[in-house]
Amino acid sequence: MRIIFTLILIFLLTKSYSQVDTLFQKRSHSFGFSVGNIQIKEGLNLGLVFGGTQFDFQYGYLRNYKKYKFIYETAIGIGILKSRQMEGFNIRFKPLDFSYLHLVKHSTNSQFYFGGNILLNYNYQLYPDFQSGQSYWLSQIQLKPKIEYSRQLRKNKIEVQFENSLFGFISRPPIYRDPHFFEINVDQFITNANSNFKVGSFNQFNSTNFKLKYVMQKRKVNYVIGYEFYYLSYYQSPNFELMSHSLLLQIQLKKK
Amino acid sequence: MKNIYFIASISIILTSCLKETPLKKPFSSYTPTPMSDGWQIKAPQQVQIDESELSEIYENIHSDNDLWQIRSLLIFRNNSLVAESYMKTDNDRTEKQAVWSCTKQVLAELVGIAIDKGLISSIDDSIGKYLSNEMQNHADKKNITIRNLLQMQSGIAYSNSGLSGQTANIQQQKPNDILEYILSLPMNAKPNEVFHYNDGNPQIIAAILENVTKKDLNEWATEEFFNKLNIQNLSWSKYKDGNTFGAFGILTTPRELAKFSQCALDSGKWNGNQIINPNWINEMKSVKVLDATPKPFGLFWWIDNERQIFYMDGHGGQFVFANPAKNLMVVMTSEPNTQDEFQLSLNKGLEIYDRINSISN
Numbered sequence: 001m002r003i004i005f006t007l008i009l010i011f012l013l014t015k016s017y018s019q020v021d022t023l024f025q026k027r028s029h030s031f032g033f034s035v036g037n038i039q040i041k042e043g044l045n046l047g048l049v050f051g052g053t054q055f056d057f058q059y060g061y062l063r064n065y066k067k068y069k070f071i072y073e074t075a076i077g078i079g080i081l082k083s084r085q086m087e088g089f090n091i092r093f094k095p096l097d098f099s100y101l102h103l104v105k106h107s108t109n110s111q112f113y114f115g116g117n118i119l120l121n122y123n124y125q126l127y128p129d130f131q132s133g134q135s136y137w138l139s140q141i142q143l144k145p146k147i148e149y150s151r152q153l154r155k156n157k158i159e160v161q162f163e164n165s166l167f168g169f170i171s172r173p174p175i176y177r178d179p180h181f182f183e184i185n186v187d188q189f190i191t192n193a194n195s196n197f198k199v200g201s202f203n204q205f206n207s208t209n210f211k212l213k214y215v216m217q218k219r220k221v222n223y224v225i226g227y228e229f230y231y232l233s234y235y236q237s238p239n240f241e242l243m244s245h246s247l248l249l250q251i252q253l254k255k256k
Numbered sequence: 257m258k259n260i261y262f263i264a265s266i267s268i269i270l271t272s273c274l275k276e277t278p279l280k281k282p283f284s285s286y287t288p289t290p291m292s293d294g295w296q297i298k299a300p301q302q303v304q305i306d307e308s309e310l311s312e313i314y315e316n317i318h319s320d321n322d323l324w325q326i327r328s329l330l331i332f333r334n335n336s337l338v339a340e341s342y343m344k345t346d347n348d349r350t351e352k353q354a355v356w357s358c359t360k361q362v363l364a365e366l367v368g369i370a371i372d373k374g375l376i377s378s379i380d381d382s383i384g385k386y387l388s389n390e391m392q393n394h395a396d397k398k399n400i401t402i403r404n405l406l407q408m409q410s411g412i413a414y415s416n417s418g419l420s421g422q423t424a425n426i427q428q429q430k431p432n433d434i435l436e437y438i439l440s441l442p443m444n445a446k447p448n449e450v451f452h453y454n455d456g457n458p459q460i461i462a463a464i465l466e467n468v469t470k471k472d473l474n475e476w477a478t479e480e481f482f483n484k485l486n487i488q489n490l491s492w493s494k495y496k497d498g499n500t501f502g503a504f505g506i507l508t509t510p511r512e513l514a515k516f517s518q519c520a521l522d523s524g525k526w527n528g529n530q531i532i533n534p535n536w537i538n539e540m541k542s543v544k545v546l547d548a549t550p551k552p553f554g555l556f557w558w559i560d561n562e563r564q565i566f567y568m569d570g571h572g573g574q575f576v577f578a579n580p581a582k583n584l585m586v587v588m589t590s591e592p593n594t595q596d597e598f599q600l601s602l603n604k605g606l607e608i609y610d611r612i613n614s615i616s617n
Contacts, residue, residue, distance in 0.1 A: 047277025
């Protein structure tokens with residue numbers, strides 16, 4: 001899959017383009033999904049890396065107003081993981097991903113935005129073959145700076161987005177739990193994932209998010225194909241690492 | 257040029273991945289660490305165990321990727337600790353871990369103590385004698401005896417397996433009253449007819465012990481047994497209704513776990529002090545159900561006739577193998593929560609035991 005990504009990028013970047021006015025897009029709703037490779041290294045799993053495929057469904061709302069851009073995104077999905085033939089699952093729910101961006105530099109065919117992002121995201125894991133009915137999670141509330149660069153290519157557009165954590169709250173399982181009890185009920189999911197948030201910054205965690213999108217612009221609809229890289233590392237005990245490479249496919253329905 | 261840099265950067269990102277940490281640390285030494293836990297320490301040559309071959313066994317265990325689950329391997333002979341090594345972290349020497357069904361073997365020893373104290377008259381008594389209130393609505397179980405429970409022949413249709421089994425329901429804390437939940441199950445055989453290993457029978461034993469002692473089981477066990485074994489590092493989990501788990505629930509260290517088997521190996525003694533009646537110990541570790549699976553079964557204790565050993569067995573690969581003829585004990589603990597084929601199997605545990613037994617003259 002990574003080779004396919006690279007080949008697509010090489011093709012797009014070597015294509016010649018001419019200056020074309022961007023079709024001004026005030027509002028749009030986007031629907032799409034992402035599929036990709038995910039790896040999780042849970043500190044309570046002895047250093048095992050569980051890896052596999054993550055499927056997410058996404059919805060987004062974009063509002064342009066003068067030099068400002070407001071973006072709301074939400075996503076839900078599931079990952080099927082394995083390590084040494086043992087199965088694992090990652091349930092992802094992102095109820096809030098809100099960005100406020102300000103146009104800081106532009107030319108006829110390019111735009112550069114800078115702003116901030118607030119994120120609420122849950123990653124909840126089960127490893128039934130390795131940890132029986134114990135559950136694991138990393139929940140995050142983050143405030144992050146965000147940059148977005150877009151460049152027009154004839155009638156289409158390339159967008160690059162980059163975010164990195166600055167400050168936030170992280171919830172993780174306690175180091176010790178009584179192993180004789182399972183935590184696989186829905187109410188336990190909700191309680192656990194929202195428990196024991198600890199405030200921190202670079203001393204506790206770091207997350208990096210990079211997106212590269214190719215936007216095929218039509219009159220009423222944009223079609224988006226893209227790549228997303230996400231890396232999260234939590235350094236406190238129990239530590240946690242997550243890395244994903246995803247292919248994004250979206251439809252943006254434009255409204256005036 | 258800029259495009260090339262961009263493509264190169266993307267390619268680097270695309271090929272990045274997380275690196276697994278080694279599951280076991282390299283072998284360094286099996287020399288036991290002195291602790292004030294009551295264990296004497298002796299060198300292998302003092303107890304006729306070949307040192308160089310012992311080193312080779314430990315090297316193999318540490319480096320064998322097929323044995324990734326193993327956390328500790330300890331060897332005892334002639335009432336002394338001879339070798340110990342912890343494959344993942346030395347913290348396992350002192351940090352408690354679930355030993356799961358090894359709790360059943362401890363429970364059997366506690367029954368022996370209760371009999372000695374006159375709290376239980378005979379294991380051939382019906383359970384109704386000791387659970388009169390609890391049995392009022394369960395006439396179908398009135399003929400079950402304590403012996404039936406200890407031999408896993410109660411006939412109660414209790415299942416350890418799968419998410420729909422009774423153990424999984426208990427672990428999800430679905431029933432409000434654990435004993436009532438078990439006694440309400442149907443019978444799928446008459447008592448004393450069919451061997452069916454399950455977690456329900458020991459839970460009834462635990463309830464009987466709490467009734468006859470009129471104490472919390474862990475509290476009574478600590479007074480009458482654990483303190484006498486100089487056990488300092490053990491806890492015993494309870495269900496939400498306050499009842500102590502009977503089938504599992506003990507969390508302890510490998511060195512503490514070994515003491516329960518050492519007591520059985522030494523005819524009920526610890527450091528020369530008689531704690532359990534030796535007649536009970538003999539009963540406990542003699543074959544009562546020859547065709548039990550996977551091995552013959554005594555009173556909650558397993559017996560391997562071929563190897564002439566008896567042993568403790570807990571989920572995930574928690575084993576204590578005891579050889580009375582050689583006064584040899586091998587303890588191994590493993591990842592406690594693994595399931596199915598990912599556990600350290602009994603066969604693999606016995607292979608390790610066989611290697612150690614073969615170098616013990």
